[in-house]
Amino acid sequence: MTARHVLAIDIGGTKLAAGVVAEDGRQLSRGRVPTDVAKGPESAVERLVALCRDVIAQAGVPISLIGIGCGGPLDPVRGVTLTPPSLPGWEEFPLVARVQDALGVKAWLDNDANAAALGEHRFGAGRGYQHLVYFTVSTGVGGGVILDGRLYPGSTGNAAELGHIQVSYDGWPCPCGGQGCVEAFASGTYIAARARVTASPRLIALAGSRDAITTEHVVAAVRAGDVEAKKVWDDSVRVLAAGVASAINAFNPQRVIVGGGVTSAGPLLFEPLSRLALGRTMKSLAVGVDVVPAELGDQVGVMGAAAVALSHL
Ligand SMILES: [Zn+2]
Structure with missing residues (x-):
């Protein structure tokens, strides 16, 4: 069976990071750009999408799904950020829809602490x-x-x-x-x-x-x-x-x-x-x-x- 790969996106108040990761945890590519939070979410997503296209091209593999970790509170069901203190101006921002529309791959969102728990469970101290x-x-x-x-x-x-x-x-x-x-x-x-x-x-x-x-x-x-x-x-x-x-x-x-x-x-x-x-x-x-x-x-x-x-x- 061919290994499947996902695009991982980490959104914080100071930086946006993205990488292509295989099911076994190997990172094929990664990169980061500043969040520039003062410029607002539309500008940040524009730079984020460019970064994602870069890391996908570097990895050279098809992407099965996108995972996004972001500072909460957020609504993972609707894929929307609510009132994240680390991201002023991102109230009710449709993050998942923006990323999916730009990259054409299904995306899932969770808050950064839940994402970290899942990461430690799959790849870290919780294996x-x-x-x-x-x-x-x-x-x-x-x-x-x-x-x-x-x-x-x-x-x-x-x-x-x-x-x-x-x-x-x-x-x-x-x-x-x-x-x-x-x-x-x-x-x-x-x-x-x-x-x-x-x-x-x-x-x-x-x-x-x-x-x-x-x-x-x-x-x-x-x-x-x-x-x-x-x-x-x-x-x-x-x-x-x-x-x-x-x-x-x-x-x-x-x-x-x-x-x-x-x-x-x-x-x-x-x-x-x-x-x-x-x-x-x-x-x-x-x-x-x-x-x-x-x-x-x-x-x-x-x-x-x-x-x-x-x-x-
Ligand atoms: Zn409290």
Whole structure:
């Protein structure tokens, strides 16, 4: 049987990436262009379609399906972006129709966290597992859940907003309208924001100024023994662990995979996260579960989008 190939498209607030991927995960071609979000969606799609034609020509194979991963919220059934915070001006934009019309191939859309969960399941740390929970911890906290080997979409395709698991009753406000959400405390954005408030002279010196502090600076300060930075980091990991434990209690997975920029902290994150999360999970559900880093790294966008397409082949 001849291998089938899909076109994978990853749409983010700063870049548009595309690649041709075989069923076994081999990438035949890939490329990227800036999103230039200020120019609006029509302009971005024009550049995206040109990029897609390029990568298809480079690969030199027929394309069976197109998979698109994009920042949410979106409507995967209608193929429309809703109000993605990373893509201002893309409200109710008919992304799937535009891409299909331009390239003449059927396209499927999912949000970037669901796409990443599918990518890790097919090509990464979730290979061979039937029940997975995926968290991404970067500027926000997102998630995706694989049950019985398939992504669980929910009634409108928006299930598994794991960043908005509420871990503190009457807790801190979250832009989603909830309170005490994991994201509004443990995302890269909020870790940095909290660290700026209590920053030691050492952390400020590491970043250059208080306003320039990022999560990477916080991690570097923790490694250097900074007490204030460690307090911010430890609290963030505890909140994230409460979210992971809640997700394990809800879904009974075999494995929890954690990806996203904040995971570059490595064992400084994973050792306490795994210990604290499993320590507060119900005993009957904690048996045999592990909490592991994602494997796809900076390939997750394109490989996730490829997995979206392949899940429909
Ligand atoms: Zn929230």
